[in-house]
Structure formats: structure tokens, C-alpha cells
Amino acid sequence: MAKKKSAAKSDDKDLKKKSKVKADKKKKSAKPEKPVKLGGWQQDPRTALRVDEHFDLAAFDRSGTPGWTLGRKAAEAFMEQRAQHLSDLQEQLFANGKTGSRKRILVVAQGLDTAGKGGLARHVMGQVDPQGVALKAFKAPTPEERAEPFLARIERALPKPGMIGFFDRSQYEDMLVPGVNGMGAEELAERGRMINDFEKQLVDDECVILKVCLMVSYGEQGRRLLERLDRPDKHWKFSPHDLEVRGQWFKYQSVYQEVLRQTSTDYAPWMVIPADHKWYARAAVSEALTRSLEEMELTWPEADFNVAEERARLALTLDAEPTLS
Numbered sequence: 001m002a003k004k005k006s007a008a009k010s011d012d013k014d015l016k017k018k019s020k021v022k023a024d025k026k027k028k029s030a031k032p033e034k035p036v037k038l039g040g041w042q043q044d045p046r047t048a049l050r051v052d053e054h055f056d057l058a059a060f061d062r063s064g065t066p067g068w069t070l071g072r073k074a075a076e077a078f079m080e081q082r083a084q085h086l087s088d089l090q091e092q093l094f095a096n097g098k099t100g101s102r103k104r105i106l107v108v109a110q111g112l113d114t115a116g117k118g119g120l121a122r123h124v125m126g127q128v129d130p131q132g133v134a135l136k137a138f139k140a141p142t143p144e145e146r147a148e149p150f151l152a153r154i155e156r157a158l159p160k161p162g163m164i165g166f167f168d169r170s171q172y173e174d175m176l177v178p179g180v181n182g183m184g185a186e187e188l189a190e191r192g193r194m195i196n197d198f199e200k201q202l203v204d205d206e207c208v209i210l211k212v213c214l215m216v217s218y219g220e221q222g223r224r225l226l227e228r229l230d231r232p233d234k235h236w237k238f239s240p241h242d243l244e245v246r247g248q249w250f251k252y253q254s255v256y257q258e259v260l261r262q263t264s265t266d267y268a269p270w271m272v273i274p275a276d277h278k279w280y281a282r283a284a285v286s287e288a289l290t291r292s293l294e295e296m297e298l299t300w301p302e303a304d305f306n307v308a309e310e311r312a313r314l315a316l317t318l319d320a321e322p323t324l325s
């Protein structure tokens with residue numbers, strides 16, 4: 001019996017040694033995990049993509065994914081994971097607007113044809129309750145609009161308190177198009193100063209401005225235009241004018257460079273987003289919007305009535321079915 005106990009103890013020691021050796025091997029062979037910051041973002045996209053005085057559009061990598069290194073599937077999964085949180089924040093903003101708060105957000109989306117502005121409206125704004133979103137697509141100004149100050153039509157379309165406004169093109173068209181077509185540098189600069197002053201007034205009135213400029217490469221734009229021509233279900237998206245604008249590619253790049261630098265301010269900075277990968281552009285804007293809402297530190301509005309009294313009144317109606325008098 002003693003021999004059996006001794007053999008069992010010896011076997012236990014051998015097993016412990018073997019398991020310790022295996023554990024040590026696992027420790028040595030295990031690869032260190034990559035740090036994942038900001039819930040998947042290595043850097044806040046608002047910081048990673050922010051325009052400063054050193055921004056150089058000519059050197060900008062339009063196929064890059066600044067701040068995100070985990071690939072498309074992970075980005076789409078993370079965006080889906082955050083969707084409910086974004087929706088809840090938007091509902092809080094909307095509720096606050098109904099109870100006297102001035103807070104609201106304006107998302108300004110700029111970019112040449114095929115850059116993905118419509119995709120942002122569909123895939124980013126589509127994550128929240130549509131009744132809390134005010135979408136506006138700006139086309140070439142009408143004769144009536146040309147006869148008034150260029151910011152007048154912008155002011156009429158601004159989001160009301162509690163709303164998220166989304167501009168597909170914006171006041172910046174009134175710098176970009178004239179700039180490409182020969183407007184003088186001083187007049188262009190004056191428009192930039194007017195826009196900066198206009199946006200400062202909005203920010204002072206509790207409107208957060210999120211400006212995103214989608215930059216697609218020349219080659220990728222060509223491929224997307226070709227797809228619109230090759231697919232009957234996309235013909236409606238194509239206009240012969242698109243090719244005229246494409247022919248002014250380098251002029252637009254030059255004017256964009258000046259506009260972005262001049263109008264990226266501390267209170268309303270630009271984010272320039274590489275747009276060759278649609279999934280990245282959507283993920284970056286979705287995250288920027290979510291974080292902007294988080295920073296508002298929203299809470300649910302307090303009831304302006306006695307909750308206990310109203311519950312008691314309701315309870316009386318739950319005891320019996322209503323009868324006709």
C-alpha cells in the first residue's frame with residue numbers, strides 16, 4: 001500500500017513538472033498582443049485626419065487607412081457594434097432639442113464626383129433615427145440664389161436644435177467652383193473669411209461642425225465612373241458633366257488645397273479622408289460622429305411633471321376597460 005502511495009506521489013510530481021514545462025514554452029512562444037486603442041482605432045480619426053498648416057494634398061495617400069490597421073472586416077464589424085450606441089446618443093440629442101437645448105451637429109461632406117458622399121448619407125446617417133436627421137444636397141445655385149448672399153441658402157438649411165444636419169456639398173462649393181473657374185485669390189480668400197466667421201457663430205450657438213472632405217484618387221474615380229456607365233442600374237448616377245469636371249482634376253486639387261488650409265480652424269477643423277476604400281471612409285466618419293456626440297455629455301431630459309402622480313393616474317385606467325357614456 002505504501003509503495004502505491006509513493007508511486008502516485010511520484011506520478012503527481014512528474015505531471016506537475018511536465019505541465020510547468022508546457023506553460024513555460026507557451027509563455028516563450030506566445031506572440032505579444034497588439035495594443036488596440038480607442039476600441040479598435042489606433043488613433044481618434046478626428047486627430048489622424050485633421051488638416052493643419054502643414055497639410056499637403058499632393059502627398060496625401062488616398063488609399064490609406066490612418067488610425068485603423070485591422071482591415072475591412074474588423075472595421076465593418078466594429079462600426080456595426082457601435083451602431084446602437086450612436087443611435088442612443090442621437091436620440092438623446094433629439095430629446096434635448098425638444099426640451100429647450102440648442103445643441104445640434106452639422107456634418108459637412110465635400111468631395112468630387114464618386115468620392116462617396118451619398119454613401120455616407122446612406123451608411124452612416126442610416127444608423128440613426130431618420131426623424132432626427134436633416135439631409136440637404138446642394139446643387140448649382142438657382143438664379144434667385146445667385147442674386148442673394150452666397151451663405152443665405154446655407155443658413156436656411158441649417159439643422160434645428162436636437163438635429164443632426166448632413167450637407168452633401170455645402171458653402172464650400174461657393175469657393176471651389178469659382179476658384180477653378182478663375183475667381184481672384186483675394187475674392188476667394190474673402191469668401192473663406194466669411195465662411196470662418198459664419199461657422200464661428202454657429203459653434204458659439206452650440207452647433208458642433210464636423211467637416212469631412214472625401215479624397216478619391218484619379219484612377220479610382222475613373223473606375224467608379226466606368227462602373228456607372230457599364231451598369232444600367234447606375235446610369236442615373238452619371239452625367240456627361242462629370243467628365244468635364246474630371247478634366248479639371250488638377251485645378252480642383254489646387255483649389256482644394258487652399259480652401260482646406262484656409263478654412264480648417266480650431267473650432268471647425270477639416271478631416272480629409274482617404275476615399276479609395278469606401279469601408280474606411282464610412283467607418284472613420286461614423287466614429288468621428290459618435291465621438292463628437294459623446295463629447296457633448298448628453299443626458300436624458302428630466303421630466304417636467306410629477307412622475308409618481310402620473311403613474312397613479314395611469315394605474316386607475318388599468319383596472320377596468322373604458323365604457324361608453
